[in-house]
Amino acid sequence: MRVEIDSQRAAEGYRKVTPHGSIDAQTAPEFEAAVAPLMIPSTRIVLLDLGAVDYISSAGLQVLFAMKKQLVANGGDLLFCHLKPQITKLFQIVNALPKESVFATFEEADKYFYSIMNQEIRRQKG
Protein backbone atom coordinates (compact mmCIF):
# COMPACT_ATOMS: atom_id res chain seq x y z
CA MET A 1 0.00 0.00 0.00
CA ARG A 2 1.09 3.59 -0.63
CA VAL A 3 1.69 5.78 2.44
CA GLU A 4 2.78 9.43 2.09
CA ILE A 5 4.68 10.88 5.02
CA ASP A 6 5.15 14.64 5.25
CA SER A 7 8.39 15.69 6.96
CA GLN A 8 7.80 19.44 6.84
CA ARG A 9 7.32 19.84 10.60
CA ALA A 10 9.29 16.81 11.77
CA ALA A 11 11.62 19.02 13.84
CA GLU A 12 8.60 20.17 15.85
CA GLY A 13 7.46 16.58 16.44
CA TYR A 14 4.49 16.92 14.10
CA ARG A 15 4.02 14.51 11.18
CA LYS A 16 1.34 14.16 8.58
CA VAL A 17 0.60 10.66 7.27
CA THR A 18 -1.61 9.88 4.27
CA PRO A 19 -2.29 6.20 3.58
CA HIS A 20 -4.04 5.21 0.35
CA GLY A 21 -6.51 2.38 -0.21
CA SER A 22 -7.41 -0.22 2.41
CA ILE A 23 -5.99 -0.91 5.85
CA ASP A 24 -7.08 -4.49 6.35
CA ALA A 25 -5.67 -7.74 7.75
CA GLN A 26 -3.51 -8.07 4.64
CA THR A 27 -2.18 -4.49 4.42
CA ALA A 28 -2.11 -3.44 8.09
CA PRO A 29 1.43 -4.86 8.59
CA GLU A 30 2.64 -2.79 5.59
CA PHE A 31 1.07 0.33 7.03
CA GLU A 32 2.56 -0.39 10.46
CA ALA A 33 6.01 -0.82 8.90
CA ALA A 34 5.63 2.45 6.95
CA VAL A 35 4.85 4.48 10.08
CA ALA A 36 7.28 2.65 12.39
CA PRO A 37 10.16 5.13 11.75
CA LEU A 38 7.91 7.96 13.01
CA MET A 39 7.00 6.25 16.25
CA ILE A 40 9.91 7.68 18.21
CA PRO A 41 9.84 9.72 21.44
CA SER A 42 10.39 13.02 19.60
CA THR A 43 7.18 12.56 17.59
CA ARG A 44 4.33 14.14 19.54
CA ILE A 45 1.53 14.54 17.06
CA VAL A 46 0.65 12.48 14.01
CA LEU A 47 -2.11 13.82 11.81
CA LEU A 48 -3.59 10.92 9.92
CA ASP A 49 -5.30 11.97 6.71
CA LEU A 50 -7.83 9.22 6.00
CA GLY A 51 -9.32 10.95 2.97
CA ALA A 52 -7.86 8.36 0.60
CA VAL A 53 -8.77 5.35 2.78
CA ASP A 54 -11.97 3.70 1.69
CA TYR A 55 -11.83 0.58 3.84
CA ILE A 56 -10.53 -0.34 7.25
CA SER A 57 -11.08 -3.40 9.45
CA SER A 58 -10.15 -4.32 13.02
CA ALA A 59 -6.58 -5.11 11.91
CA GLY A 60 -6.24 -1.50 10.72
CA LEU A 61 -7.90 -0.10 13.84
CA GLN A 62 -5.41 -2.01 16.01
CA VAL A 63 -2.46 -0.37 14.25
CA LEU A 64 -4.04 3.07 14.73
CA PHE A 65 -4.71 2.36 18.41
CA ALA A 66 -1.12 1.21 18.93
CA MET A 67 0.03 4.50 17.34
CA LYS A 68 -2.27 6.44 19.62
CA LYS A 69 -0.92 4.65 22.71
CA GLN A 70 2.63 5.45 21.72
CA LEU A 71 1.88 9.11 20.95
CA VAL A 72 -0.06 9.63 24.18
CA ALA A 73 2.92 8.10 26.03
CA ASN A 74 5.07 10.71 24.23
CA GLY A 75 2.80 13.44 25.62
CA GLY A 76 1.07 13.91 22.29
CA ASP A 77 -1.83 12.45 20.37
CA LEU A 78 -3.05 10.93 17.13
CA LEU A 79 -5.28 13.30 15.15
CA PHE A 80 -7.53 12.45 12.24
CA CYS A 81 -8.85 14.39 9.30
CA HIS A 82 -10.99 13.77 6.21
CA LEU A 83 -12.75 10.72 7.69
CA LYS A 84 -15.31 9.10 5.40
CA PRO A 85 -18.73 8.32 6.92
CA GLN A 86 -18.27 4.54 6.93
CA ILE A 87 -14.87 4.88 8.64
CA THR A 88 -16.36 7.29 11.18
CA LYS A 89 -19.03 4.69 11.91
CA LEU A 90 -16.41 2.02 12.72
CA PHE A 91 -14.61 4.36 15.10
CA GLN A 92 -17.91 5.16 16.80
CA ILE A 93 -18.79 1.47 17.23
CA VAL A 94 -15.55 0.89 19.12
CA ASN A 95 -15.96 4.16 21.02
CA ALA A 96 -12.66 5.53 19.74
CA LEU A 97 -13.50 8.87 18.23
CA PRO A 98 -12.90 11.63 20.75
CA LYS A 99 -14.18 14.86 19.20
CA GLU A 100 -11.03 16.79 20.05
CA SER A 101 -8.93 14.53 17.80
CA VAL A 102 -11.01 14.76 14.61
CA PHE A 103 -10.70 17.61 12.14
CA ALA A 104 -12.41 18.39 8.87
CA THR A 105 -9.34 20.04 7.33
CA PHE A 106 -5.55 20.20 7.65
CA GLU A 107 -5.80 23.86 8.65
CA GLU A 108 -7.99 23.07 11.67
CA ALA A 109 -5.63 20.29 12.76
CA ASP A 110 -2.60 22.57 12.32
CA LYS A 111 -4.29 25.24 14.43
CA TYR A 112 -4.95 22.70 17.17
CA PHE A 113 -1.35 21.50 17.05
CA TYR A 114 0.04 25.01 17.47
CA SER A 115 -2.42 25.81 20.25
CA ILE A 116 -1.26 22.82 22.32
CA MET A 117 2.39 23.61 21.54
CA ASN A 118 1.88 27.18 22.76
CA GLN A 119 0.19 25.94 25.91
CA GLU A 120 3.18 23.74 26.58
CA ILE A 121 5.69 26.57 25.98
CA ARG A 122 3.75 28.75 28.42
CA ARG A 123 3.72 25.93 30.96
CA GLN A 124 7.47 25.39 30.60
CA LYS A 125 8.09 29.11 31.07
CA GLY A 126 6.00 28.77 34.22
Added chain:
Amino acid sequence: MRALTLTNRRTELTRLRREVDDFVSGGGLPAEIAFDVNVALEEVVTNVISYAFQDGGEHAIEVTLEIDGAELRAVVTDEGIPFDPREAAPPDLGLPVAERPLGGLGIFLARRLMDGLDYRREGTRNVVRLRKDVGP
Protein backbone atom coordinates in the same frame (compact mmCIF):
# COMPACT_ATOMS: atom_id res chain seq x y z
CA MET B 1 -26.51 -16.88 -4.66
CA ARG B 2 -22.76 -16.70 -4.98
CA ALA B 3 -20.29 -19.27 -3.66
CA LEU B 4 -16.55 -18.95 -3.50
CA THR B 5 -13.77 -21.04 -2.09
CA LEU B 6 -10.88 -19.24 -0.41
CA THR B 7 -7.68 -20.71 0.92
CA ASN B 8 -6.44 -19.90 4.41
CA ARG B 9 -4.19 -17.00 3.39
CA ARG B 10 -4.63 -13.32 4.11
CA THR B 11 -3.98 -12.45 0.47
CA GLU B 12 -7.39 -14.00 -0.24
CA LEU B 13 -9.09 -11.13 1.60
CA THR B 14 -8.72 -8.84 -1.42
CA ARG B 15 -10.53 -11.32 -3.62
CA LEU B 16 -13.23 -11.80 -1.00
CA ARG B 17 -13.81 -8.05 -0.86
CA ARG B 18 -14.00 -7.77 -4.63
CA GLU B 19 -16.59 -10.56 -4.75
CA VAL B 20 -18.67 -8.99 -1.98
CA ASP B 21 -18.60 -5.56 -3.68
CA ASP B 22 -19.66 -7.13 -6.95
CA PHE B 23 -22.39 -9.25 -5.35
CA VAL B 24 -23.87 -6.39 -3.32
CA SER B 25 -23.87 -3.87 -6.17
CA GLY B 26 -25.25 -6.55 -8.52
CA GLY B 27 -28.09 -7.00 -6.04
CA GLY B 28 -28.89 -3.31 -6.32
CA LEU B 29 -27.80 -2.55 -2.75
CA PRO B 30 -25.79 0.51 -1.70
CA ALA B 31 -22.04 0.59 -1.06
CA GLU B 32 -22.63 1.11 2.68
CA ILE B 33 -24.07 -2.41 2.85
CA ALA B 34 -21.02 -3.78 1.02
CA PHE B 35 -18.72 -2.01 3.49
CA ASP B 36 -20.45 -3.52 6.53
CA VAL B 37 -20.60 -7.03 5.02
CA ASN B 38 -16.96 -6.76 3.95
CA VAL B 39 -15.73 -5.83 7.40
CA ALA B 40 -17.85 -8.53 9.07
CA LEU B 41 -16.72 -11.23 6.63
CA GLU B 42 -13.07 -10.17 6.87
CA GLU B 43 -13.24 -10.48 10.65
CA VAL B 44 -14.83 -13.94 10.55
CA VAL B 45 -12.52 -15.24 7.79
CA THR B 46 -9.42 -13.74 9.44
CA ASN B 47 -10.35 -15.59 12.62
CA VAL B 48 -10.58 -18.84 10.67
CA ILE B 49 -7.23 -18.18 8.97
CA SER B 50 -5.59 -17.35 12.32
CA TYR B 51 -7.00 -20.08 14.56
CA ALA B 52 -8.79 -22.91 12.74
CA PHE B 53 -5.84 -24.73 11.19
CA GLN B 54 -2.77 -25.63 13.15
CA ASP B 55 -0.89 -27.84 10.70
CA GLY B 56 0.48 -25.02 8.55
CA GLY B 57 -1.11 -26.56 5.45
CA GLU B 58 -3.44 -25.16 2.85
CA HIS B 59 -7.14 -25.43 3.63
CA ALA B 60 -10.39 -24.33 2.04
CA ILE B 61 -12.78 -21.77 3.48
CA GLU B 62 -16.16 -21.68 1.77
CA VAL B 63 -18.13 -18.45 1.62
CA THR B 64 -21.64 -18.14 0.24
CA LEU B 65 -23.63 -14.93 -0.24
CA GLU B 66 -27.34 -14.70 -0.80
CA ILE B 67 -30.01 -12.01 -0.87
CA ASP B 68 -33.42 -13.25 0.19
CA GLY B 69 -36.03 -10.52 0.19
CA ALA B 70 -35.00 -7.96 2.77
CA GLU B 71 -32.14 -10.04 4.14
CA LEU B 72 -28.57 -10.57 3.01
CA ARG B 73 -27.06 -13.80 4.26
CA ALA B 74 -23.45 -14.90 4.29
CA VAL B 75 -22.19 -18.30 5.42
CA VAL B 76 -18.55 -19.11 6.21
CA THR B 77 -17.63 -22.79 6.47
CA ASP B 78 -14.31 -24.41 7.34
CA GLU B 79 -13.06 -27.80 8.47
CA GLY B 80 -10.80 -26.50 11.21
CA ILE B 81 -10.85 -27.09 14.94
CA PRO B 82 -14.14 -26.15 16.66
CA PHE B 83 -14.27 -22.41 17.20
CA ASP B 84 -17.36 -20.47 18.23
CA PRO B 85 -16.76 -16.79 17.49
CA ARG B 86 -19.64 -15.84 19.79
CA GLU B 87 -17.44 -16.88 22.71
CA ALA B 88 -14.86 -14.18 21.93
CA ALA B 89 -14.63 -11.88 24.95
CA PRO B 90 -16.10 -8.44 24.23
CA PRO B 91 -13.58 -5.58 24.30
CA ASP B 92 -13.66 -3.09 27.16
CA LEU B 93 -14.71 0.10 25.38
CA GLY B 94 -15.08 2.13 28.55
CA LEU B 95 -11.40 2.95 28.81
CA PRO B 96 -9.70 5.63 26.70
CA VAL B 97 -8.08 4.06 23.62
CA ALA B 98 -4.57 4.74 24.93
CA GLU B 99 -5.30 2.68 28.06
CA ARG B 100 -7.11 -0.23 26.43
CA PRO B 101 -5.54 -3.60 25.80
CA LEU B 102 -5.14 -4.14 22.06
CA GLY B 103 -7.13 -6.83 20.27
CA GLY B 104 -10.52 -8.43 20.47
CA LEU B 105 -12.31 -5.97 18.19
CA GLY B 106 -12.92 -8.16 15.15
CA ILE B 107 -15.88 -10.29 16.14
CA PHE B 108 -17.34 -7.43 18.14
CA LEU B 109 -17.33 -5.31 14.96
CA ALA B 110 -18.80 -8.15 12.90
CA ARG B 111 -21.68 -8.55 15.34
CA ARG B 112 -22.39 -4.83 15.46
CA LEU B 113 -22.29 -4.39 11.67
CA MET B 114 -24.61 -7.31 11.00
CA ASP B 115 -28.04 -8.12 12.39
CA GLY B 116 -27.20 -11.69 13.31
CA LEU B 117 -24.16 -13.92 13.81
CA ASP B 118 -24.76 -17.58 14.57
CA TYR B 119 -22.43 -20.51 14.85
CA ARG B 120 -22.89 -24.26 14.63
CA ARG B 121 -20.50 -27.14 14.60
CA GLU B 122 -21.88 -29.40 11.87
CA GLY B 123 -19.96 -32.68 11.84
CA THR B 124 -16.35 -31.74 11.16
CA ARG B 125 -17.22 -28.22 10.01
CA ASN B 126 -17.50 -24.80 11.62
CA VAL B 127 -20.45 -22.94 10.10
CA VAL B 128 -20.83 -19.23 10.81
CA ARG B 129 -24.03 -17.63 9.52
CA LEU B 130 -24.26 -13.89 9.21
CA ARG B 131 -27.34 -11.94 8.24
CA LYS B 132 -28.08 -8.31 7.60
CA ASP B 133 -31.38 -6.53 7.11
CA VAL B 134 -31.22 -4.77 3.76
CA GLY B 135 -34.87 -3.83 3.35
CA PRO B 136 -35.99 -0.29 2.51
